[in-house]
Amino acid sequence: MSRVIVVTSGKGGVGKTTTSASISAGLALKGFKVAVIDFDVGLRNLDLIMGCERRVVYDFVNVVQGEASLNQALIRDKRIKNLYILAASQTRDKDALTQEGVEKVIEDLKADGFDFIICDSPAGIEKGAQLALYFADEAIVVTNPEVSSVRDSDRILGILQAKSKRAESGDEGIVEHLVLTRYNPSRVESGEMLSVEDVVDLLNIPLLGVIPESEQVLNASNAGEPVILDTEADAAQAYTDVVDRFLGEEKAHRFLTAEKKGLFKKLFGK
Amino acid sequence: MALLDYLLGQRKKKTANLAKDRLQILLAHERSERHAPEYLPQMRDEILAVISKYVEIDQEQLQISIDEANGFEVLELNLVLPDK
Numbered sequence: 001m002s003r004v005i006v007v008t009s010g011k012g013g014v015g016k017t018t019t020s021a022s023i024s025a026g027l028a029l030k031g032f033k034v035a036v037i038d039f040d041v042g043l044r045n046l047d048l049i050m051g052c053e054r055r056v057v058y059d060f061v062n063v064v065q066g067e068a069s070l071n072q073a074l075i076r077d078k079r080i081k082n083l084y085i086l087a088a089s090q091t092r093d094k095d096a097l098t099q100e101g102v103e104k105v106i107e108d109l110k111a112d113g114f115d116f117i118i119c120d121s122p123a124g125i126e127k128g129a130q131l132a133l134y135f136a137d138e139a140i141v142v143t144n145p146e147v148s149s150v151r152d153s154d155r156i157l158g159i160l161q162a163k164s165k166r167a168e169s170g171d172e173g174i175v176e177h178l179v180l181t182r183y184n185p186s187r188v189e190s191g192e193m194l195s196v197e198d199v200v201d202l203l204n205i206p207l208l209g210v211i212p213e214s215e216q217v218l219n220a221s222n223a224g225e226p227v228i229l230d231t232e233a234d235a236a237q238a239y240t241d242v243v244d245r246f247l248g249e250e251k252a253h254r255f256l257t258a259e260k261k262g263l264f265k266k267l268f269g270k
Numbered sequence: 271m272a273l274l275d276y277l278l279g280q281r282k283k284k285t286a287n288l289a290k291d292r293l294q295i296l297l298a299h300e301r302s303e304r305h306a307p308e309y310l311p312q313m314r315d316e317i318l319a320v321i322s323k324y325v326e327i328d329q330e331q332l333q334i335s336i337d338e339a340n341g342f343e344v345l346e347l348n349l350v351l352p353d354k
Contacts, residue, residue, distance in 0.1 A: 147289050154297050158304045191284030198290045202297060 002110040004117045006136035006174075008160075010152030012123030014144045015181035018217055020120035021049045022228035022236075023140070026243035028083035029228075032115040035074065037086040037105070039132035040122035041096055044088035050077065051224025052085055061089035064101030070108050079229070084114075097131050106135050125159055134165050138175040140208065144182045145194040150202055153178075157203065177208035179242060184213045186258035196256060209242035211235050212255040306336060317347070325351055 007020040017038075024036040037060060038046035047053040052075045058068035063086070070086075077083035086105075089096060109117050121132035133139060139160050143153040160174050161167055167174070180196055187193040200207050216233035220226065228239040234255050241251050314334045321327055333348040 147293055150293055151296060151300075154300065158301070162304075188286070191286050194286050194289050198286065202290065202293050 002114055002117060003138060004106060004119065004136050005138045005140060006119045006121055006133040007140045007142060008121040008129060008133055008156050009123065009142040009149070010125060010129075010156040011144075011149045014142050014149050015211070015217075016123070016142050017046050017049050017120055018221065018227060019140065019142050019179055019181065019211075019239075020046065020118050021226040022239040023243060023246070024083060024116070024118045025077075025080055025226040026228050026239060027116050027118075027246075028077070028080045030243065030247065031082070033082045033084075033113055034116045034118065035084045035086060035109050035114045036118040036120060038088035038120050039097070039128055040120070041088045041128060042090070042093055043122065044090050046120050047075075047085065047087045048224060049221055050085050050226065052077065052087075053224070056087040059087045059089040060105070061092045061096040063105055064097055070105065070112070079225075095127070097128070099131060099134065102131050103135060125155060129156070130159065130163055133160055133174070134163070136160075136164060136174050137166070138177065140177050140179055141203070141205065142179050142181055143199060143203065145180060145184075145188070145196070145199055146182075147194075150194070150199060153203055157205065176205040177246070178203060178205050179208050179211065181211040182213045183210045183255070185256055189258050196253075207253070208245055209238055210253055210256060211238045211242075302335060302337070310334065310336065321349065327352065 005023075007016050007023070009016050020036055024034045028034040036046065036050075038044050039060075040046075041061060044059070047056050055075050058073035060073065062068040063070050063073045074084040074086055077085065106117055119132045119136065122128040133156075141153050141156060143149050157176065160176065164174050166172065178200065180199055183196065184193055188195045194202075196207065196210050212234045214227075214233055214235035216230050217227050217235050220230055220233075227233060228236045228243075230236045231240075238255055241254060244251050314332065317334070318327075318329060318332055321332075327349065331350050333346075335346050337344050337346060
């Protein structure tokens with residue numbers, strides 16, 4: 001059975017594409033056949049984060065409009081077996097996607113034996129974001145511990161519960177997961193940042209994982225490599241835990257507390 | 271300076287608590303709007319029109335909401351009448 005997963009947030013810049021790239025890579029590393037689709041038509045970026053920007057010949061819009069076949073447009077990842085990327089169009093606008101067209105692509109991917117279809121949503125709550133979540137079975141809501149991100153996540157949860165196919169057909173609702181990114185435990189401890197408990201309490205959805213703020217995320221995007229592959233990095237290990245939990249494994253949350261500073265460093269260090 | 275920050279920091283107001291309090295109020299408000307029936311805005315206007323026939327009121331003063339309490343749906347209407 002294929003699972004369709006939307007990675008969404010409402011607010012921009014919180015780490016949707018970083019999360020989509022790492023979760024897709026993580027699932028493919030486990031041996032699953034994974035397709036990751038960039039729904040941000042007009043502002044494609046997933047290709048850059050995945051490091052396949054120079055291999056995009058046909059894109060999602062070409063497939064939806066019948067100008068290319070799905071097989072022509074799917075880009076096979078060079079590092080990881082069974083991982084495929086469907087890039088967004090750079091030149092068209094958001095109206096180039098239609099609900100029927102998106103449905104056909106997703107159905108074709110299911111028929112091709114993909115285990116996971118990851119939909120990387122654009123920011124906002126407009127058509128592009130709604131199309132990205134419409135066919136989802138599960139949603140990964142990416143949130144930063146920051147007021148506007150939490151509010152926008154709550155808005156997108158409302159849309160998941162009202163405007164998705166599952167909501168409209170009266171089926172079981174979309175399964176919701178929270179991934180809290182850019183978490184800074186020392187700022188949480190000093191009372192400057194919402195804690196993971198605060199955010200879970202506010203949004204009231206199950207926590208899939210917490211990704212600590214990490215310099216390696218920028219390094220990974222510079223290099224065009226999903227950060228999960230940088231196995232030394234905290235963020236990579238946190239994403240690996242997210243993937244394991246997503247697949248049903250019980251794993252304790254890590255990277256939630258600040259590195260202990262000695263008294264000397266506390267008093268005189270920076 | 272780190273020493274000073276450290277000592278002062280203990281007394282500084284925790285902004286994370288502020289954030290949580292503000293969000294709690296805001297999200298509760300936005301969720302109730304989201305779940306409100308579609309006829310609510312029009313009903314509000316019509317109720318306002320009826321009331322304004324008899325008393326002069328500030329349009330902004332009417333608060334109307336539908337909540338659930340003890341298994342009943344409750345239509346709550348809140349309006350402050352002007353001083354005579």
